[in-house]
Amino acid sequence: xxxxxxxxxxxxxxxxxxxxxxxxxxxxxxxxxxxxxxxxxxxxxxxxxxxxxxxxxxxxxxxxxxxxxxxxxxxxxxxxxxxxxxxxxxxxxxxxxxxxxxxxxxxxxxxxxxxxxxxxxxxxxxxxxxxxxxxxxxxxxxxxxxxxxxxxxxxxxxxxxxxxxxxxxxxxxxxxxxxxxxxxxxxxxxxxxxxxxxxxxxxxxxxxxxxxxxxxxxxxxxxxxxxxxxxxxxxxxxxxxxxxxxxxxxxxxxxxxxxxxxxxxxxxxxxxxxxxxxxxxxxxxxxxxxxxxxxxxxxxxxxxxxxxxxxxxxxxxxxxxxxxxxxxxxxxxxxxxxxxxxxxxxxxxxxxxxxxxxxxxxxxxxxxxxxxxxxxxxxxxxxxxxxxxxxxxxxxxxxxxxxxxxxxxxxxxxxxxxxxxxxxxxxxxx
Numbered sequence: 001x002x003x004x005x006x007x008x009x010x011x012x013x014x015x016x017x018x019x020x021x022x023x024x025x026x027x028x029x030x031x032x033x034x035x036x037x038x039x040x041x042x043x044x045x046x047x048x049x050x051x052x053x054x055x056x057x058x059x060x061x062x063x064x065x066x067x068x069x070x071x072x073x074x075x076x077x078x079x080x081x082x083x084x085x086x087x088x089x090x091x092x093x094x095x096x097x098x099x100x101x102x103x104x105x106x107x108x109x110x111x112x113x114x115x116x117x118x119x120x121x122x123x124x125x126x127x128x129x130x131x132x133x134x135x136x137x138x139x140x141x142x143x144x145x146x147x148x149x150x151x152x153x154x155x156x157x158x159x160x161x162x163x164x165x166x167x168x169x170x171x172x173x174x175x176x177x178x179x180x181x182x183x184x185x186x187x188x189x190x191x192x193x194x195x196x197x198x199x200x201x202x203x204x205x206x207x208x209x210x211x212x213x214x215x216x217x218x219x220x221x222x223x224x225x226x227x228x229x230x231x232x233x234x235x236x237x238x239x240x241x242x243x244x245x246x247x248x249x250x251x252x253x254x255x256x257x258x259x260x261x262x263x264x265x266x267x268x269x270x271x272x273x274x275x276x277x278x279x280x281x282x283x284x285x286x287x288x289x290x291x292x293x294x295x296x297x298x299x300x301x302x303x304x305x306x307x308x309x310x311x312x313x314x315x316x317x318x319x320x321x322x323x324x325x326x327x328x329x330x331x332x333x334x335x336x337x338x339x340x341x342x343x344x345x346x347x348x349x350x351x352x353x354x355x356x357x358x359x360x361x362x363x364x365x366x367x368x369x370x371x372x373x374x375x376x377x378x379x380x381x382x383x384x385x386x387x388x389x390x391x392x393x394x395x396x397x398x399x400x401x402x403x404x405x406x407x408x409x410x411x412x413x414x415x416x417x418x419x420x421x422x423x424x425x426x427x428x429x430x
Contacts, residue, residue, distance in 0.1 A: 004360075005017070006360070006387065006390065008386060008387075008390075013360065014360065015360045015361070015362060016360065016361045016362070016387060016390055016391035016394060017362045017380075018361060018362060018363045018379045018380050018388075018391045019362045019363050019364040019378065019379075019380060020248075020380060021169060021243065021329065021330045021331055021380060021382075022242070022243075022246075022248040022330065022380070022382070022383075023203065023243060023244075023246045023301070023305070023330050023382035023383075024246060024382065024383050024384060025246065025301070025304040025305070025308065025382055025383070025384075026246045026297065026300060026301060026304065027246050027247075029297070029300075030245065030246055030247060030297070033286075033287070033290075033293060034283055034286060034287075037286050038282065038283065038286065039282075040278070040279060040282060043278070045278060051268065051271045051272050051275050052080075052081040052082050052083065052267075052268050052271040052275075053080075053081075053082030053083075053252075053254075053276060053281055054278070054281040054285070055077070056281065056282075056285045057082060057252075057281045057284055057285045057288075058077035058080055058082065059077050060284070060285045060288035060289050061077070061080055061082065061254060061284075061288055062075050062076055062077045062079070062080060063288070064288045064294070065080075065220070065239070065256060067291075068201070068202065069198075069201070069218040069220045069221060069237075069239075070218065070220075070221040071218070071220040071221055071258070072220065072221055072222060072223050073220075073258050073259075075220065075256060075258055076258075078261075078264075079256060079257065079258040079264070080254050080255065080256050080264075081254065081255045081264055081267045081268055081271055082252060082253070082254050082255075082271075082276060082281075083252075083253055083254075083255070083271060083274035083275070083276065084251040084252065084253070084274045084275065084276050085240060085242070085251040085252065085253045085274075086197065086199050086238045086239075086240040086253035087113055087116070087117060087253070088253070088273070088274035089238050089240075089253045089254065089255045089267075089274070090113075090114070090117040090195070090197070090238060091116075091117040091120075091121065091122065092255075092267050092270055092271075092273070092274060093195065093236060093238070093255055093263070093267060094117060094118060094122050094124060094161070094195075095121075095122050095270075096263060096266040096267060097160055097161055097193045097195075097263070098122070098124050098160035098161060099160075100122065100123035100124070101123060101124075101125070101157065101158075102124055102125070102157065102158050102159070102160045103124065103125040103126070103127040103152050103157040103158065103159045103160070104118055104124055104125070104126060104127060104159070104160060104161045104162065104163060104195075105127050105129050105145055105148055105149060105152075105159055105161070105162045105163070105192075106126055106127070106128060106129065106162070106163045106370075107128075107129040107131040107136060107141065107144075107145075108128045108129065108130060108131060108369075108370045108371065108372050109170055109171070109333075109366075109369040109370050109371040109372070109376070110126075110128075110163070110165065110169075110369065110370055111165060111169045111170070111197075111369070112364075112368045112369060112370075114126060114163055124160075125152075125157055127148055127149075127152045127157065127159065128148075128370055129141070129144050129145050129148045130144060130148075130372055131144055131372070132372065133171070133324060133372070136168070136171060136173075137168075137173055137174075137175050137176060137179055137214070138179060139176075139178050139179045139181075139182035141179075142182050142183075142185075142186050145162070145186055146186070149190060159190070159192060160192060160193065161187075161192050161193040161194070161195055162183060162186070162187055162192055162193075162194050162195070163195045163197065164180070164183055164194060164195065164196050164197070164219075165197045166180070166196060166197070166198055166216070166217075166219075167198075167200040167201065167203065167204060167216060167328035167329055168328070168329070169197075169199075169200065169329055169331070170329070170331055170333050170364065170369050170378040171324055171326065171333060172324070172325075172326025172327065172328050172329040172331060172332060172333070173210065173213070173214070173325075173326060173327060173328060174204070174213070174214045174215065174216045174217070174327075174328055175214070175217070176214040176217070177214075177217045177222065180196075180217060180219060180222065181222065181224075181227050181228040181230075182228075184219075184222075184224050184228040184230035184235060185228045185229060185230060187230065187234055187235075188228065188229055188230040188231060188234070191234075192234065193234050193235075193236065194219070194230075194234060194235045194236070195236050195238065196218075196219040196235065196236065196237045196238070197238050198216075198218055198219070198237055198238065198239050199238065199239060199240040199242075199243050199244075199253070200243050200244070200328055200329045200330075201216055201218065201239060201244065202216075202244040202298050202301070202302075203243055203244050203301065203302075203305060203328055203329055203330060203382075204216055204302065204327060204328045205302045205303070205305040205306035205309060205327060205328070206302070206306050206327070207306065207309060207325065207326065207327035208310075209313065209325030209326065209327070210325050210326070210327045213327045216328070218237065219235050219237050220237055220256065220258070231259075232258075232259040233257075233259040233260040234260075235257075235259075236255060236256070236257045236260065236263065237255075237256040237257070238253060238254065238255055238256070239253065239254050239256060240252065240253035240254070241253070241284055241287075243329075243330065244298060244301065245287060245294075245297065246301070250280050250283055250284065251276060251280065252276050252280055252281075252284050255267055304382075305330070305382060308381040308382055308383075308385075308388070309326065309327075309332065309381055311381065311385070311388070311406070312332055312379065312381035312388065312392075313332060314404075314406055315392050315404050315406065315407070316332070316334050318404045318406070319396075319401055319402075319404065321334045321335065321336060322334065322335040323335065324376075330380050330381065330382035331364070331378045331379060331380045331381065331382070332378075332379055332381060333376050333377065333378050333379075334376065334377055334379060335375050335376050336352065336375055336376070336377050346367065346374055348374070349365060349366050349367060349374045349375065350365075350367070352365075352377075353365050355398050356394075356395070356398055359394050359397060359398045360394065361391050361394040361395060361398070363377040363378065363379055363395075364377060364378030364379075365377060379391075389407045392404070392407060393407055
């Protein structure tokens with residue numbers, strides 16, 4: 001698919017990727033900024049002065065974290081390890097907090113990349129916690145974590161950690177402070193590590209769908225000992241630059257653990273396996289050292305994400321496709337299929353994805369994200385409008401949906417379509 005990607009001029013029949021969580025809404029501005037400032041020094045052609053990034057980048061990142069994450073304790077560059085993305089950071093961290101065969105609790109649905117970070121080389125088990133969508137961000141879910149932990153250990157899988165994705169991927173909302181503290185209490189009670197993935201921290205936007213949205217609260221900003229009785233050394237934050245700054249290809253992520261020098265020392269010992277390049281370190285340093293630029297960039301990011309979300313959800317509403325209301329991230333989750341009792345909808349979901357791939361449009365499937373019920377898909381909206389229009393038009397074609405006039409820049413005319421995608425699939429006897 002990557003070698004046959006859609007291009008309006010050179011490859012109009014290529015694949016449209018509505019699955020990848022990558023924001024391209026301000027790439028032109030980012031390119032202009034970096035192109036006008038990027039220079040390399042002799043040290044950038046060497047191993048540099050720190051395997052976990054560079055001293056320049058660590059200093060700039062610590063300063064950014066102190067300004068943006070409101071940490072209860074000022075973060076220093078000694079509290080941070082930088083690697084080539086949050087995936088490698090996650091894998092290295094998990095390697096040191098759990099042993100092969102151990103389990104990690106993750107509420108469903110969850111980012112599929114965690115599965116690889118846990119299983120491929122670490123030999124760990126993702127243990128899904130069956131949280132209902134409507135309750136996902138509530139502290140009332142903790143009994144479900146208790147039950148999942150008890151069952152896993154009864155089955156011979158010791159639990160060593162919990163992963164909390166905040167803002168959440170794929171649901172696009174933030175956890176309230178009270179829920180984060182409840183997670184921390186749970187981890188303290190059961191001697192677990194709490195891994196807080198905050199990679200979408202500043203991809204938050206105003207949404208009419210969630211008028212009283214919970215703001216983003218970083219785990220770094222909480223007095224965990226005082227408010228939750230939790231030893232802060234068991235809580236680790238991951239942050240990556242790629243999502244908020246429109247640059248998935250400039251691979252860099254950070255582990256921030258101000259209260260656990262032993263973990264940081266261990267991860268630094270293997271950081272050569274995930275070292276970022278000297279050039280990448282320079283690029284991110286340029287951004288983080290320029291307060292005026294990144295403040296304006298993040299503000300504009302919020303505006304463009306809000307506009308793109310409104311466009312995508314207007315299409316979903318027109319097609320009468322239920323969706324989970326969001327105000328964070330690059331994506332929205334829509335419910336395209338009704339469960340089928342015989343197979344719980346799994347076979348029909350798979351057939352839906354095959355049809356979409358045949359039409360050269362890719363979305364995130366329910367199976368990939370471990371949705372508690374089949375029929376959901378994740379659609380990325382943080383992309384060029386002309387590309388998004390082509391992707392949505394292909395969805396209309398696959399499911400024989402009416403043309404949404406908004407894709408043509410015109411006002412919708414006529415009666416709204418009243419069939420859900422599930423009804424369309426039933427009529428075509430998948």
